[in-house]
Amino acid sequence: MSGSMPPPTVLVLGSTGSNGKLVVEGLLQRGCEVRCVARSASSLGSLAAHERVTVIEGSFLAMSPAVFRGHVDGCDAVVSCLGHNLTLRGMFRDPALCTEACRMVCDAAEHLKYSEGHRPLKFVLHSSAGCDRPGGADPRRGRLERFVLWLIRNLVPPHRDNETALAFLGTRAQKKGDPVEWCVVRPDDLVHSDDRVSEYTLSPTLLNGLFDAKVTTRRNVADFMCRLVTDPTCWSQWRQTFPMIVDTHQPQAKKQR
Secondary structure, three states, rough: EEEEEEEEEEEEEEOOHHHHHHHHHHHHHOOOEEEEEEEOHHHHHHHHHHOOOOEEEOOOHOOOOOEEEEEEEEOOOEOHHHHHHOOHHHHHHHHOOOHHHHHHHHHHHHHHOOOOOOOOEEEEEEOOOOOOOHHOOOOOOOOOHHHHHHHHHOHHHHHHHHHHHHHHHHOOOOOOOEEEEEEEEEEEEEEEOOOOOOEEEEEEOOOOOOHOEEEEHHHHHHHHHHHHHHHHHHHHHOOOOEEEEEEEOOOOOOOOO
């Protein structure tokens, strides 16, 4: 970050997951103040004790609009690393988890009047390469791939939720004076990796399909999401877009199940 601008204050949803913890670590390394929403502070491990971390215990879905707005108030950005646990209970307990997060963040920004004398609130959403950009803006998938995605959409609520979240943000793209600027990050097959950030490739459109999936390490996804929050040049390039991210050099790693 350049000039005398102070490090941003960031609210992180889904902070206790594998991706969320890496994002929190990356934001702290960049000097940010981080507010973490977590069902339990213990789920954050040692991160909960960091002097620049504020833990907000509970589920954001259980918060009233006024309470949630209070946590967003004063933030420069909100990062959502929310995801559904791939268990029967996890997939069906909160079927609109990601879409509801988008709605609550946008509603909070509107009530807090971010667009009136303030910079818009940045919102970074972790999504999936299995979701197409709204309006058919991605390259058309093959017939078999479209059929498989149709099955997934109708049988697996998390996928439908991810698509609905993208559509919700896409409808705001042309909204004049929108108090929220957003970026939807679409990694391909996620894998764990070592602690080093490696070279990765970003594309405004899909780079490949379901049947030739590429690997994306969680560390690289977290690095890009942190850059979006803290690097004005990076944000200027990718705001209001749905970038796909894959590792440039594909590692021989076991895919995360």
